[in-house]
Amino acid sequence: MSAHGCPVIIGGGAAGLMAALCLAPRPVVLLCGGTLGFETASGWAQGGVAAAVGPDDDFALHTQDTLSAGAGLCDAAVVRRIIEAGPWAIDFLTRLGADFGRHANGTLALGLEAAHSRRRIVHAKDATGAEVMRVLINAVHAAEHITIREHTQATELAVRDNRVCAVHAATPAGALSIATSCAVIATGGIGGLFAHTTNPLGATGTGLALAARAGADLRDMEFVQFHPTALSCGLDPMPLVSEAVRGEGAVFIDNAGTQFMNGGDLAARDIVARAVAAKYAANDSVFLDARRVLPEKFPGIFATCRAQGIDPATQPVPVRPAAHYHMGGIAVNADCESSVAGLFACGEAAATGLHGANRLASNSLLEAMVTGRIVAQAVSGRTAEATGAPPPTRQASRHAPVVREVCSQSLGIYRNAPELEAAVARLRPLAAQSDGALVALLMAQSALRRRESRGAHTRADFPHTDPAQATSSTINLSGLADTGLNA
Structure with a gap:
């Protein structure tokens, strides 16, 4: 054909x-x-x-x-x-x-x-x-x-x-x-831009960069969902422990073995991820107690845990938040x-x-x-005419380690203006030739502009939801014209 x-x-x-x-x-x-x-x-x-x-x-x-x-x-x-x-x-x-x-x-x-x-x-x-x-x-x-x-x-x-x-x-x-x-x-998505992710490492927003460089508008770039239960075992990417495990009765516990979600183990992901992150910020650790869950319901998850020396049937499973969905x-x-x-x-x-x-x-x-x-x-309903091929392709370089570091430091569960501004400054020189850096830059710019906390976007310096900002955000390269990204 x-x-x-x-x-x-x-x-x-x-x-x-x-x-x-x-x-x-x-x-x-x-x-x-x-x-x-x-x-x-x-x-x-x-x-x-x-x-x-x-x-x-x-x-x-x-x-x-x-x-x-x-x-x-x-x-x-x-x-x-x-x-x-x-x-x-x-x-x-x-x-x-x-x-x-x-x-x-x-x-x-x-x-x-x-x-x-x-x-x-x-x-x-x-x-x-x-x-x-x-x-x-x-x-x-x-x-x-x-x-x-x-x-x-x-x-x-x-x-x-x-x-x-x-x-x-x-x-x-x-x-x-x-x-x-x-x-x-x-x-697909952008999870591979973060140091802790449940996504394939190749999920770095290449399609978003293609669209942005072509002049397309992007929307709601600041909203990244962090899954609260990635298996904390040193693997990269991190294996996911599905929310469905909690749906079958698993609960969160801390280092002391105490349940801390007060019955909210199945709250919305942003709420749970913040609660888990707060435990780690307080030098605690978080585990999923799945000892009451039938292993045959989740054979893949139980097998993954056991391969890492953790038996969910007899011991708590160490978990932490990880970038999961954009x-x-x-x-x-x-x-x-x-x-x-x-x-x-x-x-x-x-x-x-x-x-x-x-x-x-x-x-x-x-x-x-x-x-x-x-x-x-x-x-x-469209005609896909062959309209001819224009100029040669850009050979984009990679800056994956730097981008993963910046995203994890500045675009994680909690954000603030100084860290977002620092991220923009580090990413801007890389974005012309790195798709990952361009996508991360657009995310950081969008997060900086949304001066409120809403859903998966939490600003430590703007902790409340502002009803006046209940609209989607749009960004494109024309708003970043001074960066030379259209070159």
Whole structure:
């Protein structure tokens, strides 16, 4: 199949694969930085897919839980649209062969996670992401309309008159240029920019940098969700201990073995992460007491712990917060199109308005599925003309150790103006040639501008939520023109 003029999808996680599948029968090119399915955050997701499919649940309840977690910044229309597609997403995956947990009577066995008012987490034990990716990858490999380009890293989006006209990429065989007027970014999140993360280390916001350098607006870049229960065992990235373990009865304890959450072990993630971080700040440690949890419910998590010399069935599990999910990303409209014509984004790379200031647990795989379909529907109505390939690609250098240090010091759970200003000063000289430094700079600038605490963004110097700031923030390179980043 010729790639000339086809829509180009950048990213091989759940959102990118869904977009590619839903574009059938239209030919599409799928670019994947490594081997398809290898080290994607989608594949590492443990908890499941949130969907209002239980007998005591409905769309209104799921919507309200999502809005409450989002701390005033969710787009209510987007929330309703995605939540109401939940049953479709589960049915789609089931028809592809996903083996979700079920009761003896065949009904879905639903899990409970933080800030959900009902059991609504559809799961495959503690490896739901891997199961979702398994069936999506099988379907993509079987799809004749998809050309898969593995080990192909997008390096630049060519734009003329604010319209996409080509995608440049690096391959083992050399540079590649694909002329197209429809490009989709589905590259995931930014957790790899932090020293403590549950994400693949390659999750450094490359898609966000591509979009920013192409002139696109980014939204809510300051909102980073820290998962409170990453396994503290010296591994990098840190293994995740799913929130669902607490949903089955695990509780937090400190060094003295005392429970300290006062029954709030399943509060919203930002609340729990701050409580855990406060313990560490006071020179205490935090453990998850899962001794009452049945090991067969979480075989992967228990096996990971045991491989590190920790048996959750008999001893507390050491945990600490780690960067886990980015609510911000490429600003998109209802069709998941950015401010650059023909440039779309879906999944974690997009800021759709679903998550607001704080993502509700397990809404991410749901969003990946639904926004992948939305993108496909929008792109299907476009002509992907081959408009020619412009100038050579930028060879971006890496500054990973410096960026991880800066993000961890200045963009962690607690932030303040002096540290954010110091981060901007350190990142600014690196951002012209480093995608990670550029993304971190945009995050720091956004965090500096939001002079309040809201959801996952906590300013120690502005500890209260300001009702006047209950709006999403937008940033782009034009606001940083003095940095030379457009060069």
